[in-house]
Amino acid sequence: MQNRKIVPRKLAGFWELEPEKELLFETMLDKIKQVFLKYAFLPLDTPVMELSEILLAKSGGDIDKEIYRITKGSTDACLRYDFTVPLARYVAMNEGSLTFPFKRFQIGKVYRGERPQKGRYREFYQCDADIIGNEKLSMVADAECICLYKDIFASLGLKGVVEISSRKLLFSLVEDLGLKEKFNQIATILDKFDKIGEKEVSSLLQELDICEKATNSLIKFVSIKGDFENIEKSLNFVSKSTAFKEALEQLKQLDQFLKNMNAENSYTFNMGIIRGHNYYTGTVFEAYLDGKRNLGAVGGGGRYDDLASYFSERKLPGVGMSIGISRLFDICLQNNLLDSNFTAKNKLSIIPLGDTLNQCLTLCSQIRKEGIACDVMFEEKSFKSKLKDANRLGVPFVVIIGEDEVASGKFAVKNMETGEQKLLSKEELIKQMR
Amino acid sequence: MQNRKIVPRKLAGFWELEPEKELLFETMLDKIKQVFLKYAFLPLDTPVMELSEILLAKSGGDIDKEIYRITKGSTDACLRYDFTVPLARYVAMNEGSLTFPFKRFQIGKVYRGERPQKGRYREFYQCDADIIGNEKLSMVADAECICLYKDIFASLGLKGVVEISSRKLLFSLVEDLGLKEKFNQIATILDKFDKIGEKEVSSLLQELDICEKATNSLIKFVSIKGDFENIEKSLNFVSKSTAFKEALEQLKQLDQFLKNMNAENSYTFNMGIIRGHNYYTGTVFEAYLDGKRNLGAVGGGGRYDDLASYFSERKLPGVGMSIGISRLFDICLQNNLLDSNFTAKNKLSIIPLGDTLNQCLTLCSQIRKEGIACDVMFEEKSFKSKLKDANRLGVPFVVIIGEDEVASGKFAVKNMETGEQKLLSKEELIKQMR
Numbered sequence: 001m002q003n004r005k006i007v008p009r010k011l012a013g014f015w016e017l018e019p020e021k022e023l024l025f026e027t028m029l030d031k032i033k034q035v036f037l038k039y040a041f042l043p044l045d046t047p048v049m050e051l052s053e054i055l056l057a058k059s060g061g062d063i064d065k066e067i068y069r070i071t072k073g074s075t076d077a078c079l080r081y082d083f084t085v086p087l088a089r090y091v092a093m094n095e096g097s098l099t100f101p102f103k104r105f106q107i108g109k110v111y112r113g114e115r116p117q118k119g120r121y122r123e124f125y126q127c128d129a130d131i132i133g134n135e136k137l138s139m140v141a142d143a144e145c146i147c148l149y150k151d152i153f154a155s156l157g158l159k160g161v162v163e164i165s166s167r168k169l170l171f172s173l174v175e176d177l178g179l180k181e182k183f184n185q186i187a188t189i190l191d192k193f194d195k196i197g198e199k200e201v202s203s204l205l206q207e208l209d210i211c212e213k214a215t216n217s218l219i220k221f222v223s224i225k226g227d228f229e230n231i232e233k234s235l236n237f238v239s240k241s242t243a244f245k246e247a248l249e250q251l252k253q254l255d256q257f258l259k260n261m262n263a264e265n266s267y268t269f270n271m272g273i274i275r276g277h278n279y280y281t282g283t284v285f286e287a288y289l290d291g292k293r294n295l296g297a298v299g300g301g302g303r304y305d306d307l308a309s310y311f312s313e314r315k316l317p318g319v320g321m322s323i324g325i326s327r328l329f330d331i332c333l334q335n336n337l338l339d340s341n342f343t344a345k346n347k348l349s350i351i352p353l354g355d356t357l358n359q360c361l362t363l364c365s366q367i368r369k370e371g372i373a374c375d376v377m378f379e380e381k382s383f384k385s386k387l388k389d390a391n392r393l394g395v396p397f398v399v400i401i402g403e404d405e406v407a408s409g410k411f412a413v414k415n416m417e418t419g420e421q422k423l424l425s426k427e428e429l430i431k432q433m434r
Numbered sequence: 435m436q437n438r439k440i441v442p443r444k445l446a447g448f449w450e451l452e453p454e455k456e457l458l459f460e461t462m463l464d465k466i467k468q469v470f471l472k473y474a475f476l477p478l479d480t481p482v483m484e485l486s487e488i489l490l491a492k493s494g495g496d497i498d499k500e501i502y503r504i505t506k507g508s509t510d511a512c513l514r515y516d517f518t519v520p521l522a523r524y525v526a527m528n529e530g531s532l533t534f535p536f537k538r539f540q541i542g543k544v545y546r547g548e549r550p551q552k553g554r555y556r557e558f559y560q561c562d563a564d565i566i567g568n569e570k571l572s573m574v575a576d577a578e579c580i581c582l583y584k585d586i587f588a589s590l591g592l593k594g595v596v597e598i599s600s601r602k603l604l605f606s607l608v609e610d611l612g613l614k615e616k617f618n619q620i621a622t623i624l625d626k627f628d629k630i631g632e633k634e635v636s637s638l639l640q641e642l643d644i645c646e647k648a649t650n651s652l653i654k655f656v657s658i659k660g661d662f663e664n665i666e667k668s669l670n671f672v673s674k675s676t677a678f679k680e681a682l683e684q685l686k687q688l689d690q691f692l693k694n695m696n697a698e699n700s701y702t703f704n705m706g707i708i709r710g711h712n713y714y715t716g717t718v719f720e721a722y723l724d725g726k727r728n729l730g731a732v733g734g735g736g737r738y739d740d741l742a743s744y745f746s747e748r749k750l751p752g753v754g755m756s757i758g759i760s761r762l763f764d765i766c767l768q769n770n771l772l773d774s775n776f777t778a779k780n781k782l783s784i785i786p787l788g789d790t791l792n793q794c795l796t797l798c799s800q801i802r803k804e805g806i807a808c809d810v811m812f813e814e815k816s817f818k819s820k821l822k823d824a825n826r827l828g829v830p831f832v833v834i835i836g837e838d839e840v841a842s843g844k845f846a847v848k849n850m851e852t853g854e855q856k857l858l859s860k861e862e863l864i865k866q867m868r
Contacts, residue, residue: 006491010523047449057440089444260796312442313439375474379534
């Protein structure tokens with residue numbers, strides 16, 4: 001019986017790179033990881049699935065249409081859609097044995113079953129770093145999270161800036177305007193200011209029965225930008241309540257810490273940064289690539305008062321930063337932002353000519369021993385098609401080994417980019433490949 | 435209303451390491467990855483889910499009880515249980531654009547919904563490297579896969595050996611005995627030889643209506659061990675059919691390639707290696723840690739004639755090696771096999787004393803700039819409890835910075851292991867941390 005073939009397909013909207021690009025992407029992940037380690041964050045790798053009762057705690061068990069749910073026997077689980085809930089679960093589970101402040105990062109895949117579209121994936125990489133305190137947490141933690149962007153951008157050869165605001169400051173204004181009960185709705189509207197502009201925001205606020213004077217104050221607030229001194233000056237129209245003074249003092253501290261961490265020029269203040277998640281209660285920030293603000297934020301984060309309130313009686317305030325690395329990678333590729341030296345791909349391919357396969361294998365093993373990526377093009381193909389393959393794979397150097405080369409111990413090394421050819425001994429070859 | 439707390443739980447049988455161990459594990463993964471890259475394998479990262487029709491092609495759509503299935507809207511998918519099916523799907527999908535032989539590795543999580551038990555996980559890490567040929571594939575590919583173990587063990591500071599056999603050789607014997615139709619059943623029984631011994635295997639073979647003479651031949655076969663010359667000599671009782679001669683010639687080639695790849699002492703032959711999967715059609719092998727053979731194989735693999743037969747008309751022979759890295763990591767931890775220098779964790783914690791937090795932040799950013807992991811213990815805790823925290827986190831060096839230190843520019847650096855304390859300038863400190 002003839003086998004009926006199944007058409008090989010991948011799930012739509014799932015991230016899968018060709019191997020050459022995957023190598024580039026993993027180089028990117030590794031550079032980011034090295035920055036986290038330098039900042040003394042430790043890695044955490046939670047399961048891809050969490051129990052549904054954990055993952056859906058926030059929604060009281062209601063399942064969001066974007067969530068992938070798996071039931072199997074007595075198991076009722078969901079694929080994680082972010083790293084925040086798994087972190088909350090982990091910290092609550094282990095709060096007795098953790099050393100606080102707990103600094104962890106997580107790089108991995110998350111799942112959102114939305115309709116696939118350009119730049120949006122159903123499975124994609126996310127990268128988070130958070131600092132969790134026990135009962136209290138210094139503003140140094142916020143400064144560390146913001147500072148991470150500077151070093152990560154630098155390690156990737158990118159330039160960017162973090163725009164900082166404070167939800168607490170906004171709250172103090174909203175309270176001052178007598179609109180405390182509507183805070184979350186107001187925040188959601190103001191979060192769109194950048195996208196839809198002043199006029200649209202005004203009309204949305206009016207739909208909430210907010211008077212013109214209050215609307216003007218709110219719009220004035222989200223329009224404030226600049227360095228800390230400028231922010232402080234521009235906020236003179238807000239009543240100096242205790243909450244306001246406290247929030248402003250925290251921003252001032254943050255500004256000072258960042259300066260002392262040599263982070264000048266890598267951040268600014270922008271009261272228009274609100275963030276979509278209402279669990280943020282203090283500092284909020286977003287990171288943008290220089291000259292690419294129109295592409296939207298490549299990362300963001302903020303301070304939350306109580307990470308694990310669903311799981312723990314203990315108050316665990318935290319601050320976290322996040323980068324949408326699948327998206328960042330796409331942006332970098334599309335805009336040629338990745339350094340051409342990004343992957344040190346110093347690879348050598350050996351082409352046997354005649355009956356020299358065994359000698360080629362020996363040379364290859366010696367070169368690999370030196371830590372240099374090397375392979376033997378061992379298949380029975382024509383010399384020409386092997387050179388073509390090497391070219392297609394982007395191999396920078398090729399050595400051709402016939403019986404003469406074996407006898408003389410001198411090998412013709414071809415630079416595939418320039419076409420230049422050199423006769424080198426084994427030792428010279430290894431030296432050059434280094 | 436008081437929030438009802440949800441007990442924070444992790445799914446049973448899912449892999450989750452505490453951050454210090456996770457760092458160790460990731461160091462292990464990275465060392466393995468570097469070996470793959472040195473051998474010119476490229477990374478592939480397929481989605482965690484595959485369409486059910488793809489993943490269940492082998493079973494004709496029947497769902498195995500171990501498989502996690504996800505249905506959502508029109509999506510019918512399963513979590514991958516290995517990397518072989520995703521590789522087959524990927525190669526078949528992209529066969530027109532790939533350069534053959536296609537060398538890829540994949541490191542990631544796979545899912546098997548079995549009952550959790552000691553040493554068995556439902557979510558665990560697997561690591562595969564495969565070489566796929568177009569129509570044909572040289573035995574060099576088999577040699578490369580076997581050789582990988584040698585370099586991977588060396589990079590992890592482990593010692594091990596690969597035991598090699600050939601299913602083709604076994605097939606030629608079974609054919610010679612007139613038992614061709616029962617090959618898969620015979621292979622499944624012989625695969626247990628190591629575990630259940632000769633007597634049990636004999637009685638299982640007899641249950642298959644295999645005569646005593648044939649049973650003796652089969653048992654004689656799987657008892658053959660040693661170097662290639664020994665194997666060749668010991669197989670004198672098998673008729674020299676064309677299939678037999680071809681299979682023996684391939685093993686001989688493999689032996690020669692391995693010798694030329696400087697792999698002596700890292701492999702041996704053992705005709706008792708059968709492997710459980712019936713898709714293997716040629717070379718099969720298993721890797722064992724020296725002196726830990728009783729713990730079972732830590733990896734294995736072999737040659738399959740046709741990887742993508744469910745998805746493609748093209749013949750795509752391949753050979754692959756695999757390591758159960760979650761299990762290997764467990765074994766290494768339990769047996770103290772990991773080098774104590776495994777992670778270069780040269781970390782420094784700075785403890786501010788008095789009003790020196792800002793100076794500490796500046797020093798910390800300067801040290802990080804040198805690529806050294808460093809943090810400031812910024813929380814308002816007592817000096818004593820900070821030292822305790824540093825100890826618990828395994829921080830090797832601590833610097834205590836009070837106002838005197840800021841004034842003098844000399845810092846007291848404490849070696850947390852020896853208790854020794856040294857006064858160092860910033861430059862000396864950086865030099866020592868390197």
